[in-house]
Amino acid sequence: MDVADRGLTSPEVDFSAWYNELVLRAGLVDRAPVKGTMVIRPYGYRIWELLQDELDRRIKETGHQNAYFPLLIPQSHLHREAEHVAGFSPELAVVTHAGGSELAEPLVVRPTSETVVGEMMAKWVSSYRDLPLLLNQWANVVRWEMRPRMLLRTSEFLWQEGHTAHADAESAMRETRLALDIYTDIARDFAAIPVIPGEKTPGERFAGARRTFTIEAMMRDRRALQAGTSHYMGENFARAFDIRYTTESGELGHAHTTSWGMSTRMLGGMIMAHGDEKGLVLPPKLAPYQVVIIPIGRGTRFDELVSVAGALLERLRAVGIRARVDERSHRSPGYKFHEWELRGVPLRLELGPRDLAEGSATLVRRLGKGKESLRLAALPEVLPGLLAEFQESLLVRATEFRDSHTRPVSDWSAFQEAVASGWAAALHCGDTGCAERIKAATAATPRCIPLDAPAESGDCIYCGQHADFGKRVLFARAY
C-alpha cells in the first residue's frame, strides 16, 4: 500500500474520485477479476464483522433464529411472484451448466431469497402454533451491475436477510417496523449515522412488497444513501408459495410475510458520511483499531519504545480497547501518521523519547486540532471516555450536517435549489409519473416519507395536484 506516496483527491473537488481512491488505498477492498465484483480485505472485513456482531445480537435478542438457504434457485420459482421476477430479472446471473452437462432448468444465483424461503415456509408452516416464524440468514447475493461501485453497488455483496411469517397483518407490520427500528439504532449508535426512517413511496417499493420502509442517510456530498430496508409483503408471497396455516378456530388462512436486509453497502455509507480530505474517519465502535500507538525513535531507542508500546497495548486490550502498535522500522513516523489518518483510526498515541522520560504519550485525535499529553499510567482509564466522546462527536457532526442541508420547501424553484445542494422536504402527489418528471428535471427522487414528520396537507410541489401522504416527502439525489 503506497498510502503516503501521493495525496488523496479532495472530496470537495471530486467526491466520487475521492471515494474510489480511498476504498482501495485504505485497504478496505480491492478489485476482483470479474468486473463489478470485489474482494473485501481484512481491514474492511473487520468493520463488517463488528457491524455483524451487533446486528446479529439484536436480531437474536428479538427472537429470530439464523438459518441458511441455498444459493441456487430454479428459474421457475422466481416467476411465481410476478412483480418480484419483473424487478429482479434484469440483474440475474444464471447457471446453465453444472457437473459437466447442461441443466434441464437454468438456476438463478439468488439476488435475494424470498422465493426459496417462501417455498420452505410453505413446508414448515401448518398451524397457528408455527407462527410467527422468525428467520434470518447471513449470505452473499448476486445482482448484476452495469455501473458497479465498490461497496455501494457490486455484482455480489454480503448481507443479512430477515424473513418472517405471521398469522395476521398487524403482527407482520409490527415485525416490519421492529426491523426498521433495529436498523435505525444500529446506524445511529454504531455507525454514528443519524438516518431518517420512513416509508418508500409506491414507485420505490421492493419488487413484490405491499409496503417498503427504509433508513436514509446523508453522505458528505449531500446525496442520500438507502442504508437498510424492511418490507411488508402482505399475502403476496404467501399466495405465490402457498404458505397457509390452520387458525385456532380451524379455518385456513394465508400467512403475512416480511423481509428486511442490511448489507456491506453500510460500509460505503460510513465512509461517505464521515470521511474527509485525509481519508476515512471511523466511528470507534466499528473501528478495527480504535487506537494506534506509534513509537518514534531510532536504533535501540526505537526497540525500547516498541517494548513500552507493547506493554501499553496489553493494558489497553485488558480494558477492551482495540489497539495496535505500528512497529515497522522501515517507515517514518510521518508516513505512519498519514497512513493511519487515511485508514481512519480515531485516536493516535505518539510515544517518543521525551514522552517516555515524562511517563506520558502524545494524543492526536483523528478529527481534533493540536496535540495533548496524557500520562501513560492513566491511559486505560482515560481512553474509553475519549473514544465515547469521539463516537458522540461524529454523530453530532453528522446530524448538524444533515439538518443544515435539509430544507422544507413549498415552491418548485426552492425545491430545485434545495435538491441541488441537499435534501428537500416537500408535499408530493404520489404519482409515479410525476416523480419521474421530478427526477428528469433535478436528478432527485423521493427517498422516503419520514415516520416522524408532522401531518401536513396541500398540493404537490411539482404538478400541483392534491398531495397524497398527509405529510412531506424527502427528496434527494441518491446513490
Place this chain on the structure above:
Amino acid sequence: MDVADRGLTSPEVDFSAWYNELVLRAGLVDRAPVKGTMVIRPYGYRIWELLQDELDRRIKETGHQNAYFPLLIPQSHLHREAEHVAGFSPELAVVTHAGGSELAEPLVVRPTSETVVGEMMAKWVSSYRDLPLLLNQWANVVRWEMRPRMLLRTSEFLWQEGHTAHADAESAMRETRLALDIYTDIARDFAAIPVIPGEKTPGERFAGARRTFTIEAMMRDRRALQAGTSHYMGENFARAFDIRYTTESGELGHAHTTSWGMSTRMLGGMIMAHGDEKGLVLPPKLAPYQVVIIPIGRGTRFDELVSVAGALLERLRAVGIRARVDERSHRSPGYKFHEWELRGVPLRLELGPRDLAEGSATLVRRLGKGKESLRLAALPEVLPGLLAEFQESLLVRATEFRDSHTRPVSDWSAFQEAVASGWAAALHCGDTGCAERIKAATAATPRCIPLDAPAESGDCIYCGQHADFGKRVLFARAY
C-alpha cells in the same frame, strides 16, 4: 415435525437410512428445491455457529485475518494450475448469462478459492515484509454432486478456507501443521471426536497440492470421515499466479502457499460419531440446548410449573448454560421426551408436582440409564459439572469405539477382515494403482499416514513391494 409419531430406523439395521431420516426429523436440515442442495434449519445452523465461534477464535488467535473473496471466478483462471482444474472440472457450476445477456467468458461458481486468492496475493505481496500473509474466509462453495448426501456431500456447502503465503517451505509447512492441529483440537475438545491426524497418500492429495494432511474420524458404522484438510502447495500456485516477493537480500523468490478447510460436513460427522437408535447425541459444547426443562402437569398446575421452569431457566442462563423450557401445552410429556432425545439434548430436567413439592427436579441423561433427583437450588452449581462429564464421556466412548475397531494387520486376509468391520493399519507400497486394486477388492481406501505412528518397515500388504512411508497407513471404507 412429527418426531414422536413413528420410530426411527435403527442404525444397526440400516445406518444410511437412519442418518437420512434423522437429519430431517431432528430439524437440522431440509431438502431444497434444487436437487443436491440443502436448507440448514435453525437447529442445525446453531450447531454450525457454535463450531464457527470456536474455530474463528482459534484462527484469529493464531494471527489470521478474515477477508472475503468473490463467488464468481473467470473460467480461464481455474486453468492456470493444471492439476487443480483437472481435479475440479467435473464438479463445476457455470454461469453463462448475467444481466440479461450471454457473458463473453463463462464464470465458475467457486468450488474453492485458491485461484482467486492466488490472483489477489500476487497483487498484495511484493516484499518479504508482506509475508507471511495469513488469511481466512467463511464462505459457501459449490461442487456439483451426483450422489448427494445431506451435510456430507451437498452441491453447496458452507466452510472456512484458510489461505496463506510464506517466504519459505519451512514456514509454510509449519502453517499447514498448525491448521491441522487446530482442527484436531476442535474435533476432540468440541465435537468430542478423537480424530486421527495424518498425511494423505499421493493418490488422495488435494488437486494442486504438494502435501495434503487430514483428520480422519470414525463413524459408528465404522466408516471413516475426512473431517478437515490442510494443504501445502509448495510453489505450485505461486508459480501459476505469479506470487513473487523480494527477499531481504534483494533477490526475487516465489512464495510458498497453503490452504485448509473445515466445513458443515463436520455436523454430519458429529451425528454419525455419536448418534444412536433414539436419535442425535450432541456434545454439550456444540449443543444448541444443553439442558431442556420439561414441566409435567395439567391445567393451572401446568402454568405454575412453567413459571417455576422459567425462573430456573434464568438461573441456568446466568451461569452460561444454554437451556430451554418446553412449555407447549398441546404435547404430552412422553412426546417431548422422545423429541428432545431425537434432537440429542444432553440433559433433561423433568419438573412435576412431586418434584416441586420436594424442591427438586428429575434429571435424565441422554446416554445414561435411570433417573436422579437433584435439588432445584443446587442446579446452577451442579449442571456445569454434569455437562463437562457428559462431554468427556462422549469422547471416551468414541475413543474406545475407534480403538476397538482399529487393527494393525500384516497379511491380506486379516486386512480384508479388518476393513470389513473397521479400520486397518497396514504397510503400503504407496503406488496409486495398488491402492485402486485394494479399493476394488475391499471398498477401503488409504485414509492417512498417522502422524504419530511408530516407524516400521516391510512389504506392502497387497502387492508385496517395499512399503513406502516408513510407517503404517490407515485404510478404511470412507464417506
